[in-house]
Structures are given as C-alpha cells and as structure tokens.
Amino acid sequence: MFKNRLLGPWRRSGHWLLSLLILLLPWAKIDSHSLLRIDIPKLSLHLFGATLRIEELYLLLLFTLACVFFFLLATLVMGRVWCGWACPQTSLSDLTEWVASRLKLKNRQHRLYGSAWRKLVLHFFILLLALLVGSNLLWYFIEPQRYFTQLFTGQLHPVALGTLLTVTAAVYLDLALLRRLFCRDFCPYGRFQSALVDSGSLILQRPLSEAPRCIDCGACVRACPMGIDIRHGEQIECINCGRCLDACRQVMAKRQQPGLINYSFGTSEQGLRSLINPRTRLLTGGLCVILLLLAFSIQTRPQASLKIALSHQVASRRLANGNLASFFNAWINNRTTDSAQYLLRAQQQNNRQRLELKGPTRTIVLSGGQNRKIDFVLLTPFTENENRVTFTLYSQNGQPLAEAEALITPIQSR
Numbered sequence: 268m269f270k271n272r273l274l275g276p277w278r279r280s281g282h283w284l285l286s287l288l289i290l291l292l293p294w295a296k297i298d299s300h301s302l303l304r305i306d307i308p309k310l311s312l313h314l315f316g317a318t319l320r321i322e323e324l325y326l327l328l329l330f331t332l333a334c335v336f337f338f339l340l341a342t343l344v345m346g347r348v349w350c351g352w353a354c355p356q357t358s359l360s361d362l363t364e365w366v367a368s369r370l371k372l373k374n375r376q377h378r379l380y381g382s383a384w385r386k387l388v389l390h391f392f393i394l395l396l397a398l399l400v401g402s403n404l405l406w407y408f409i410e411p412q413r414y415f416t417q418l419f420t421g422q423l424h425p426v427a428l429g430t431l432l433t434v435t436a437a438v439y440l441d442l443a444l445l446r447r448l449f450c451r452d453f454c455p456y457g458r459f460q461s462a463l464v465d466s467g468s469l470i471l472q473r474p475l476s477e478a479p480r481c482i483d484c485g486a487c488v489r490a491c492p493m494g495i496d497i498r499h500g501e502q503i504e505c506i507n508c509g510r511c512l513d514a515c516r517q518v519m520a521k522r523q524q525p526g527l528i529n530y531s532f533g534t535s536e537q538g539l540r541s542l543i544n545p546r547t548r549l550l551t552g553g554l555c556v557i558l559l560l561l562a563f564s565i566q567t568r569p570q571a572s573l574k575i576a577l578s579h580q581v582a583s584r585r586l587a588n589g590n591l592a593s594f595f596n597a598w599i600n601n602r603t604t605d606s607a608q609y610l611l612r613a614q615q616q617n618n619r620q621r622l623e624l625k626g627p628t629r630t631i632v633l634s635g636g637q638n639r640k641i642d643f644v645l646l647t648p649f650t651e652n653e654n655r656v657t658f659t660l661y662s663q664n665g666q667p668l669a670e671a672e673a674l675i676t677p678i679q680s681r
C-alpha cells in the first residue's frame with residue numbers, strides 16, 4: 268500500500284488557526300489586561316498576564332532574541348516551511364486567490380483576468396481585508412473596544428489613524444498587485460533564507476531516482492502558486508507549501524502508484540542525520556543559553572519597584588522642633604498580577620536610625636500591574652552635613668521588596 272495522504276487540509280487548517288490566533292489575541296484578557304498589548308501611554312507591555320514596565324523591557328529583549336534564534340534554527344532545519352505553512356502573507360494571498368476563483372477570475376502569471384464587475388467585487392473584498400489587517404495591528408496598541416469607539420467617534424489619535432491608513436494602503440496594494448510576487452521578489456526573509464538553509468534542510472523534491480516514473484502531466488507545475496517547475500530541482504522561490512506534492516499524489520493515485528514528490532532533509536536523502544552539523548549545534552546551544560537566561564531573569568524578577576525623588580514643587584523646610592521636613596514623590600509599581608499592599612519605610616544610612624514619614628506610606632494598595640505616585644514628607648534631624656537616606660518598600664508580611672536612596676544636602680537643609 269502506498270502513501271497517498273494529502274497535505275492541503277493540514278496546511279489550510281494551520282493557516283486558519285494562526286490567522287484566528289493573530290486576530291483574536293488582542294481581544295483575550297487576563298485580570299482585565301489584554302493578553303498581548305503594548306500600552307504606549309503607560310510605557311508598558313502586557314504579556315500573557317504579566318505587565319512589564321519600560322525598565323523591564325530587557326525581558327522582552329531576551330524573549331525577542333530567543334524568538335530570533337528559534338526562527339533561525341527552524342529555518343535551518345525546516346527550510347522555508349514558515350512561508351508555505353504559516354506566514355500571514357501566504358494566508359492573505361491564498362484567501363484573495365480563493366475569492367478570485369469563486370468569482371470565476373482566471374489567475375495567469377500572477378495576474379487576474381475576468382469581467383470588470385467581478386474584479387470590482389474582488390477589489391472591494393481586498394480593501395475590507397486590508398482594513399481588517401490594519402485594525403488588527405492597532406489592536407496590539409489600543410484595546411479593540413476602545414479602538415472602535417475612538418474610530419467611530421472620530422477620536423482616533425492622528426498617529427494611529429495615519430498607521431491605519433498606511434497599513435491598509437500597503438496591504439491593499441500588496442494583495443491587489445503583488446501577492447506571490449512579494450514572496451518571490453521583495454520578501455527580505457526569502458533572501459536571507461537562501462543564506463541560511465544548507466544541504467541538510469527540509470526541501471521538497473522529485474528525486475532523480477523517481478524521474479523515470481514521471482508522466483510529464485504538468486499537474487505539479489499548474490498547482491504551484493510560485494510558478495516553479497519542481498522537476499528542475501531545488502529552487503529558492505519554493506515556499507515548501509506542498510501543493511505540487513498533493514497534485515502529483517492525486518495524479519499517481521489514479522495509476523495506483525505513490526506520488527513522486529516528497530519532503531526530505533537535504534537532496535541526498537540522508538534523513539534526520541543530515542541535521543547534526545555545526546550550524547544546528549551552535550544555534551541550539553545559543554537558544555538554550557538564552558532560554559535559561561530568560562527563565563532565570565523571570566524567576567528573580569522583583570515583585571515591585573520603587574523610585575524616589577525630591578519634590579520640585581515644595582521646598583524643604585525647618586520645623587519648630589528642629590527637624591527638617593523634605594517633600595518627596597515615590598513611584599511604586601506592582602509587578603505581579605495580583606493586588607498587593609505595601610508599606611514604605613526610611614532610615615538614615617550612617618546610623619541606621621528609623622526616620623519618620625508623613626503621608627500615605629503605611630497602607631499602599633495597588634492592583635496587579637498598577638503604577639502609583641504618592642507624595643509624602645520625610646522628617647530628619649537637622650544637620651549641617653549631607654544625610655543619605657534609604658527607603659525600603661515592604662510587603663504586607665514584612666518582606667523587603669525594593670529599595671531607593673536619596674541625598675538630603677545641607678543646601679536643601681537651609
């Protein structure tokens with residue numbers, strides 16, 4: 268019995284699932300925060316339940332670095348499978364060409380032919396699709412509900428509106444004029460991939476040993492969205508989509524034979540052994556180091572942060588009892604996803620004497636991810652010398668979580 272399973276249904280399911288994930292991710296929430304959103308006004312990133320402030324974006328950098336290494340490794344091992352099986356550009360091109368075929372438009376040499384009204388319907392569909400893509404991008408910066416309210420009331424920020432119009436125009440032109448030509452001639456990943464794949468990467472080929480069985484029906488060429496003739500060997504434009512494989516399997520199934528085109532690691536059919544080479548070892552090692560670093564950074568990430576600064580609005584003053592009152596601002600950020608209660612304390616660094624604080628420093632309640640500014644007064648014994656003070660933020664059960672320092676100078680004491 269020969270293998271005759273078709274890959275098309277798997278590929279289409281993959282495309283749909285990924286497209287739905289990209290569309291729906293900004294709508295999903297954990298603890299009233301989006302699953303994935305960059306909050307520009309608050310300079311923070313909501314990432315799967317965690318809220319990272321801008322000073323913690325080194326975690327995002329590590330995460331991005333891990334993604335880059337993973338992508339490089341995946342390309343080295345799986346060739347251009349991303350392009351054929353997951354890339355949104357391919358999904359959008361597939362969808363556009365599917366709608367074109369439903370409208371009975373002919374697709375020849377990447378151009379669509381047919382009556383004017385059918386083309387008009389297609390262009391209207393592409394415009395809506397491009398608007399959806401532009402909006403979807405903005406949902407990663409503006410909550411979708413807020414985005415629609417602002418859009419329909421004309422309150423969308425000019426930068427957001429400009430981004431929406433630019434992305435919509437770019438996607439419209441891409442789908443109306445380029446589609447596969449973008450993958451072939453413009454996509455930077457396609458160029459860069461040619462430098463990355465090696466003799467062991469996953470490719471689609473019709474092995475030379477199968478050439479005698481080929482009946483030259485041309486079904487594989489007709490099925491190829493990139494206009495490639497796989498019979499001529501490996502080609503850089505190939506996006507590993509597997510359509511030629513399905514076409515050949517269908518043709519050969521009628522002759523009770525297995526298809527001639529198959530996925531293989533490298534042209535010499537060494538199998539998975541061809542993947543064990545210095546490049547894959549290097550990238551796998553690099554990826555493991557970055558993942559370990561990321562796990563360690565997340566594990567040791569402080570639960571809260573504290574920043575302290577002398578108030579610019581109220582000058583320090585000497586009180587009747589001889590103490591000095593200094594006015595401070597504190598910025599406290601709850602880096603966990605749960606609400607928490609904090610207590611702020613201060614002590615002199617030279618003699619570790621506890622200092623009195625006036626203001627809302629005893630019961631500071633912050634919800635998960637919240638950032639709050641509080642104003643308070645520090646009372647210190649008046650001295651002619653510099654006085655260095657340490658502020659400590661404690662959790663409800665007395666665990667020190669974050670520290671900050673301030674210098675009370677003699678000039679400020681007067």
Ligand code: SF4
Pocket residue numbers: 351471490491492493494495496497504505506507508509510511512
């Ligand atoms: S040659 Fe086959 S796998 Fe490559 S792009 Fe064409 S149909 Fe897809």
Ligand code: SF4
Pocket residue numbers: 473480481482483484485486487488498514515518527528
């Ligand atoms: S579909 Fe198969 S049999 Fe037909 S030309 Fe292509 S490789 Fe040969």
